[in-house]
Each structure stands twice: as C-alpha cells, then as structure tokens.
Amino acid sequence: MLKLSNETKVGILTALGITLLVLGFNLLKGKNLFSHNRTIYAVYKQVNGLQAANAVQINGLIVGSVTNLEVKDNDASRILVTLTLTKKINIPRNSVARITGDLLGTKTVQLDLGNATEYLQNGDTIYASVDGSMADALKEQLTPLVNKLQGTLSNIDSVLLAVNAILDTTAKGNLQNAIRNLNATMHNFTQTSASLNGMLDPNKGNIQRTFNNLAEVTGNLKDNNAKITGILDNAEKATGALANGNIDKTLQQLQLTANNLNQTIAKLNTTDGTAGMLLNDKKAYNNLQYSLGNLNKLLEDLRVNPKRYVHFSLFGKKDKTKPLPSDTAVAQ
Known part of the structure; x- marks a missing residue:
C-alpha cells in the first residue's frame, strides 16, 4: 500500500482548497466554469447600481447573469x-440590453429582442439602454406639480397683499360688525330652530294639535257622510226640479212684462196720454194748480161764510147769491 507523507497530504488539501475557493468565488460572481456559455458586452454611461451576479432576462425569463463591470479606457x-448567457437563445443584432429596476431596488438587465436576421456571437457588443430610476420618475412627475405649487403660492401671496391693502381700519371695523351681526343672526336662527322644534313636538306642538284637529274634522266628515250624501241628493233633486219646471215660460212672461213696462214708461215720457200730459205738459200742470187753488178758496169761503151755501129760513125768504168769480174764470 502506497503511503503518502504528511507534506504530500498537506499539498493535496491545499490544492483542493484553492480550487474550491476559485470555483466558489466564480459561482458567486455568476460564472460557471463547467459549462460552455456565451459572453456579450454592453457599454453604459451609467449603470444605476447594477452589480455582478444580477440577472439577465428575456421576457421575464432568466437567461444569464452579469459577470463583470469595469471602466473602459479610464473614462x-x-x-x-x-x-x-447560460441558455442557447438566438439574439438579433439590433437587440437592446436595458437596465431596469423593481420597487425593491433590485437591478436586472432586460434584453429587448430586435427583428434582425443576424444574431450576436460570442464576444459581440449589444446596444445599451438605461431606464430612469425611481427617483428620476418621481422627479419627472413632481416637477410639474412643484411648478404649479410655486405659481399657486405666488397667486396666494398676491391675493393676501390685495386683501391687506383692502382691509384698512374702516374695512376691518365693518368686517367685525358684519361678524357680530352674523353672530346675532345665528343666535336668532337658533331661537327660531328651538321654536320650530317646539311646534313640531309630537306631544304639545302646535302643528301636532293642528293635525289632531284636522283628524277630528275628517272624522266628523266621515261620521256625517250619510247626512252629506242626503244634502247632496236633495240639492240634486232641487236642481232637477228647476231644470224640469216651466222656467222658460216664466222667463218669457217676465220678458213680456218688462217690455210692457218699458212701453208704459215711454208713453209717460210723451204727451199722448193724460198721465203723459200731466208729467210733460206745463200748461196742464198750471191748470191743475189753478183748479186746486180755486178749490182751496171755495173751501175757505165755505168755512168762513157757511150761510152763503147752507141756510134755513122760517119764512121762506131766499137770499140773493152772487156768482162766484171762478165761474167766469178761464183756465190759462
């Protein structure tokens, strides 16, 4: 059996450790040493916080990662x-690598595919674009609002200056009087509201009593419905009797009587008849006056000298009488 010295074992372990360290470091940076990946490049003026190991996406699908960022030519x-790129995807040459970010601030490189028929190869450069940051978007949205707010504040300042110029001592006094009058008006309105609430009181309010009286009246009408119906029937019978009576004949007779009365009055206004002569002929009136005067004289003479008209004689002697002056009088 082959025996390894301690130095050999230490060397082997050191080499394995270095290898694992390099592999781990590359994995953290998004590199995979055991796969055949493609590398493309993009040049940006700013990266908005893009870092190594950030994802590269196409239509939301992760197709690779950012492996390195460096300044080119010290610029x-x-x-x-x-x-x-870890996935085999054909990328047209007119595609764009756009840096975007979500609400949490995570940056990604979004590949917007073009429509060219030629595709990027390993080591080619893609067009670059950067979306505005959230701060830029907010600034873009807030800038018009800030401008409008500044204009509004300027207008308010002008209005306040105009109000200060208008509200001199007299105007302020008038305004205070108006406020006092408004307070008095509100007090009166409160009293009126209280009175109205009293009138609307369901137990002792005037309106409630009015409704109660109205209910009593309608109740009486309901109770006397039969009597009212009888009165209406009698009125209908009376109007029917008048309609069925000889009203036309009566009216004709009344018209005839009025015509006769008009004719009589017309005759009285003329000198054709006796009454008309008495009313309209002055001579007839004078003669009548003259006759009445003579009659008065006769009566007066009869009263003063009764023996001249009535006398008794035992011897049958007759007194001589003189003719009256009226016997020879001629009516004028």
Whole structure:
C-alpha cells in the first residue's frame, strides 16, 4: 500500500482548497466554469447600481447573469458590462440590453429582442439602454406639480397683499360688525330652530294639535257622510226640479212684462196720454194748480161764510147769491 507523507497530504488539501475557493468565488460572481456559455458586452454611461451576479432576462425569463463591470479606457462615462448567457437563445443584432429596476431596488438587465436576421456571437457588443430610476420618475412627475405649487403660492401671496391693502381700519371695523351681526343672526336662527322644534313636538306642538284637529274634522266628515250624501241628493233633486219646471215660460212672461213696462214708461215720457200730459205738459200742470187753488178758496169761503151755501129760513125768504168769480174764470 502506497503511503503518502504528511507534506504530500498537506499539498493535496491545499490544492483542493484553492480550487474550491476559485470555483466558489466564480459561482458567486455568476460564472460557471463547467459549462460552455456565451459572453456579450454592453457599454453604459451609467449603470444605476447594477452589480455582478444580477440577472439577465428575456421576457421575464432568466437567461444569464452579469459577470463583470469595469471602466473602459479610464473614462467614467463608458462602463463596460460583461453579460454571460447560460441558455442557447438566438439574439438579433439590433437587440437592446436595458437596465431596469423593481420597487425593491433590485437591478436586472432586460434584453429587448430586435427583428434582425443576424444574431450576436460570442464576444459581440449589444446596444445599451438605461431606464430612469425611481427617483428620476418621481422627479419627472413632481416637477410639474412643484411648478404649479410655486405659481399657486405666488397667486396666494398676491391675493393676501390685495386683501391687506383692502382691509384698512374702516374695512376691518365693518368686517367685525358684519361678524357680530352674523353672530346675532345665528343666535336668532337658533331661537327660531328651538321654536320650530317646539311646534313640531309630537306631544304639545302646535302643528301636532293642528293635525289632531284636522283628524277630528275628517272624522266628523266621515261620521256625517250619510247626512252629506242626503244634502247632496236633495240639492240634486232641487236642481232637477228647476231644470224640469216651466222656467222658460216664466222667463218669457217676465220678458213680456218688462217690455210692457218699458212701453208704459215711454208713453209717460210723451204727451199722448193724460198721465203723459200731466208729467210733460206745463200748461196742464198750471191748470191743475189753478183748479186746486180755486178749490182751496171755495173751501175757505165755505168755512168762513157757511150761510152763503147752507141756510134755513122760517119764512121762506131766499137770499140773493152772487156768482162766484171762478165761474167766469178761464183756465190759462
């Protein structure tokens, strides 16, 4: 049996340790020494925190990893990123390697495949692109809002200056008076609301009593429904009797009477009849007055000298009488 010295054993263990160390280090960097991978390169102006071992994806599928990042030609604006592809996928030459990040800040290289018919080979360089960071996106969204806020603050400042210019001592006093009047108005409104609540009280409010009275009235109407129906029936019978009566004949007779009365009044307004002459003829009126005057004289003479008209004589002697002046009078 072959015996190994201690020095040989130590050497073998040291070689194995170094080998495992190198393999582990490369595995941590995303390199696989036992597979035939392809390597492509991309040059970025900035990498937004991209690190070695970050995944390389196509449509969400991990197809490799970032194996190295270094500054090219000592120019910080040219960063060479080495991408190791572990899956056999044809990548068109016009594809783009785009650095993206999620909400947690994890960076990935997203390969956006083009439509070229030629494909990248091992060691070729792919077009590079960088998505904006979350801070850049927020800045892009917030910049218009900040500008609007600045404009709004400027307008508010102008308004406040205008208000300070308007609100002089007199205006401030008027404003205080207006506030006091508003307080008084609110107090009155509170009292009015309290009064309204009292009126709406279901136990002793005026509105409730009104509704109770209305209910009583409607109840009485309901109780006297038969009487009301009888009154309406009687009214209907009365109107029917009037409708069935000789109203037309009565109206015709009334019209005839009115016509006769008009004719009589028309005759009275003329001198055709006796009554018309008495009303309208002045001579007839004067003659009537004259006759009445003579009658009055006769009656007066009869009262003063009754013997002239009525006398008794035992001897049959007759007194001579004189003719009355009225016998010879002629009506004027």
